[in-house]
Amino acid sequence: MIPIHDAATFSQIPIIDLALEDTTALVAAVRDACVNVGFLYVRNHGISPGAIAGVLAAMQDYFSLPLPEKAKLDIRSTPHFKGYNAVLTSNNDPAGHGDLHEGFEFGFEPLEGWLDADEVRAGAMEGRNVWPDRPEEFREACLTYYHEAFALGRRMYPLFAQALGLAPDFFDDKTRRAAAIMRVLHYPPQPAPDEKVLGIGAHTDFECFTVLWQQPGIQALQVCNAAGEWIDAPPLEGTLVVNLGDQFARWTNDVFKSTVHRAANLSGARRYSIPLFFGTDYDVLLEPIPSCISEDRPPRYEVVTAGEHVKAWLEAAYGHKH
Numbered sequence: 238m239i240p241i242h243d244a245a246t247f248s249q250i251p252i253i254d255l256a257l258e259d260t261t262a263l264v265a266a267v268r269d270a271c272v273n274v275g276f277l278y279v280r281n282h283g284i285s286p287g288a289i290a291g292v293l294a295a296m297q298d299y300f301s302l303p304l305p306e307k308a309k310l311d312i313r314s315t316p317h318f319k320g321y322n323a324v325l326t327s328n329n330d331p332a333g334h335g336d337l338h339e340g341f342e343f344g345f346e347p348l349e350g351w352l353d354a355d356e357v358r359a360g361a362m363e364g365r366n367v368w369p370d371r372p373e374e375f376r377e378a379c380l381t382y383y384h385e386a387f388a389l390g391r392r393m394y395p396l397f398a399q400a401l402g403l404a405p406d407f408f409d410d411k412t413r414r415a416a417a418i419m420r421v422l423h424y425p426p427q428p429a430p431d432e433k434v435l436g437i438g439a440h441t442d443f444e445c446f447t448v449l450w451q452q453p454g455i456q457a458l459q460v461c462n463a464a465g466e467w468i469d470a471p472p473l474e475g476t477l478v479v480n481l482g483d484q485f486a487r488w489t490n491d492v493f494k495s496t497v498h499r500a501a502n503l504s505g506a507r508r509y510s511i512p513l514f515f516g517t518d519y520d521v522l523l524e525p526i527p528s529c530i531s532e533d534r535p536p537r538y539e540v541v542t543a544g545e546h547v548k549a550w551l552e553a554a555y556g557h558k559h
């Protein structure tokens with residue numbers, strides 16, 4: 238039996254085992270989570286403990302470097318929105334005063350590095366990554382995790398397609414060179430709750446979906462149900478969080494939910510998390526998928542390309558244009 242969640246009153250995030258052999262049951266569980274919650278945990282996600290341990294150690298070393306060293310690769314001074322952003326320099330909730338986290342951001346890159354012939358493929362939204370000199374293993378540890386999480390993302394698209402009643406390969410030709418941006422995040426402990434300054438203010442993600450690793454043992458992430466109640470989304474052993482973003486909400490005419498969430502680290506210890514945001518190819522038109530429009534549900538959004546949608550968001554979030 239698949240528990241059916243209610244958008245208004247869900248009080249827990251569904252947990253879905255990707256190793257479930259019964260595809261019909263798996264797809265039904267994914268649909269329920271996407272339509273009613275916008276968040277799910279995945280078990281048997283395929284990301285190895287070694288890749289997680291490696292990136293965690295590397296990011297801990299990186300974030301403990303002095304600020305001026307990290308600021309050499311400030312995201313505002315590098316092309317294509319890649320690099321470092323310091324504590325309180327981003328602000329996800331316009332009503333807030335800044336986010337109490339620092340992060341480092343990069344996109345797809347082969348582990349062995351780009352070949353010259355690949356140069357032209359590193360298109361507008363991708364661009365080259367920038368990497369710090371220290372710690373030495375940072376790039377490799379980040380990219381090792383990236384490629385494993387990227388493989389998980391590729392496994393999710395056919396499930397989302399089937400959850401919408403589409404052929405499993407519906408997204409294949411729309412995600413060939415898909416933007417997939419990863420951020421490693423450090424949330425310093427926050428001494429007391431503060432409505433205006435959270436670790437990350439209330440927001441929705443803007444791409445199709447996000448795969449999120451959170452540090453075990455620290456509750457920080459919360460998800461808002463349709464009744465406006467904040468539901469804890471603690472780290473659960475052996476799982477990752479997957480949540481849907483605005484691009485999927487647009488594309489599915491709000492059949493899939495892009496749910497508001499926030500995080501505050503009141504644990505007294507440092508917290509680390511790793512979101513990887515999956516988009517689509519730049520030129521994909523976010524026209525409502527036919528199975529998501531009906532007489533009762535006329536198209537709700539202006540049709541834009543995925544690239545325009547993401548770029549407008551990034552410019553607003555980081556307050557600059559490239």
Ligand SMILES: O=C(O)CCC(=O)C(=O)O
Nearest residue numbers: 437442451458500510512
């Ligand atoms: O750190 C977390 O748990 C959430 C991060 C997040 O929501 C984001 O980066 O969009």
Ligand SMILES: [Fe+2]
Nearest residue numbers: 440441442498
């Ligand atoms: Fe988010």
